[in-house]
Amino acid sequence: MYGMVNKAVEDMVSSMHGEAMWEKVKERAGVDVDVFISNEGYPDEMTYQLVGAASELSGTPPAQILEAFGEHWVLKTAREGYGELLDAGGKSLPEFLVNLPDFHARVSMIFSKLQPPRFKVSDITEHSVRLHYFTQRAGLAPFVIGLVKGLGKMFQTPVKSVTLIGSRDQGADHDLFLIEW
Ligand code: HEM
The missing domain is CATH 1.10.260 (434 Repressor (Amino-terminal Domain))
Structure with a gap:
């Protein structure tokens, strides 16, 4: 990386x-x-x-560190170093999440050898969304949870829960989160 x-x-x-x-x-x-x-x-x-x-x-536990790192990434690393990119992602938590599948394409313009995660969103309601997370890398689901919570703080839309409802550990081809705010 x-x-x-x-x-x-x-x-x-x-x-x-x-x-x-x-x-x-x-x-x-x-x-x-x-x-x-x-x-x-x-x-x-x-x-x-x-x-x-x-x-x-x-x-x-490593999962707890990765979750804290996800929050730190959004609130410090991205905010202080890549604020314009972050702002281009959306004006609210739901908008940002719905746009997330396109986010790293813009990041790739700066980091041309990026091996980014892939996201899809489904089941969009007023207060929840399902986020599908595809990656070659192992063990980073807790990082995603921290990132989403960090985005909630950034938009002052506290995230009520991020629940892993489908997991590669259980044989699925990707991790699936239910995000509620
Ligand atoms: C301006 C903000 C952001 C920048 C500059 C950025 C950049 C990066 C970079 C450089 C990597 C390492 C991958 C590599 O080096 O090949 C990465 C990985 C990752 N990013 Fe972002 N990112 C940003 C925001 C986000 C957000 C908001 C999310 C999700 C909510 C996210 C999710 C991830 C995940 C899950 C990985 C781990 C890689 C994997 O799953 O394979 N990033 N990002």
């Missing part, structure tokens, strides 16, 4: 627990990189190792 992802993990860990903790996380993860370059590619494995090490050192 692009370096901006690891950079965002660094930013979250050091803002919550300090620089010294980030150095420990890198050491435990076996990651010997001083500065991540945002628009350079790094092996996915590196990101997973960093999350795993942060989980072990803090005694927090």
